[in-house]
Amino acid sequence: MxxxxxxxxxxxxxxxxxxxxxxxxxxxxxxxxxxxxxxxxxxxxxxxxxxxxxxxxxxxxxxxxxxxxxxxxxxxxxxxxxxxxxxxxxxxxxxxxxxxxxxxxxxxxxxxxxxxxxxxxxxxxxxxxxxxxxxxxxxxxxxxxxxxxxxIKGADEILAMRCAHHACESAIAEMESFTRQNVPLGGVSED
CATH class of the missing domain: 3.40.350.10 (Creatinase/prolidase N-terminal domain)
Known part of the structure; x- marks a missing residue:
């Protein structure tokens, strides 16, 4: 690439x-x-x-x-x-x-x-x-x-973009899951 x-x-x-x-x-x-x-x-x-x-x-x-x-x-x-x-x-x-x-x-x-x-x-x-x-x-x-x-994008660049997109979506899903489970219980802050 x-x-x-x-x-x-x-x-x-x-x-x-x-x-x-x-x-x-x-x-x-x-x-x-x-x-x-x-x-x-x-x-x-x-x-x-x-x-x-x-x-x-x-x-x-x-x-x-x-x-x-x-x-x-x-x-x-x-x-x-x-x-x-x-x-x-x-x-x-x-x-x-x-x-x-x-x-x-x-x-x-x-x-x-x-x-x-x-x-x-x-x-x-x-x-x-x-x-x-x-x-x-x-x-x-x-x-x-x-x-x-x-x-202009080569095949490797397109695959890299897909990989980055997937990693981002996975990280956001993990944060959403954590937030939905733990924020209602209290004790979770930005710190």
């Missing part, structure tokens, strides 16, 4: 003649890497990023103390840190941090996309966008690419 998802992303890059796609959206990072890390927090304060290059090379910028969340996936070829340039972390130095991050992206793209400077980006903060453009990238709309790619 992981390899199929990566192949779909790489095929989508080739169809659009993009050198890579840089993802900040936690859903897209999950799709590409099969990893999670503080999804809600990351949606509010982006500290993770994932770059998939046209040749299939995949890099994740992970929270610096959590590389173990990615190490299980052999499709992720590099684990880096330093994708944070939101205000709560960078303060008034967001431009500096975004410039450093764009330098890392440029290094990877030069090695794995050659002279192709067309880089799709799904969601990015203004400092990051400007830094990528200053580095010479032609920033393209990445959300269209990820939405269309994620819409």
């Amino acid at each position: 992981r390899a199929d998802r990566l192949r779909r992303l790489v095929d989508a890059l080739a169809q659009r003649d993009y050198g890579g796609i840089l993802m900040f959206d936690p859903m897209n990072i999950r799709y590409a890497t099969d990893t999670t890390n503080m999804q809600l927090w990351n949606a509010h304060n982006p500290f993770r990023a994932c770059l998939v290059c046209a040749d299939g090379h995949m890099v994740i910028w992970e929270y610096k103390n959590a590389p173990f969340l990615v190490e299980f996936n052999p499709l992720v070829k590099e684990i880096r840190s330093g994708a944070s340039f939101f205000y709560a972390v960078s303060g008034d130095l967001g431009d500096r941090d975004a410039h450093a991050f764009a330098g890392q992206v440029e290094e990877v793209m030069r090695a794995h996309a050659g002279t192709n400077r067309r880089l799709a980006v799904d969601k990015i903060q203004i400092h990051g966008l400007r830094a990528l453009e200053r580095a010479g990238f032609e920033v393209m709309e990445g959300e269209e690419l990820t939405e269309r790619t994620r819409a």
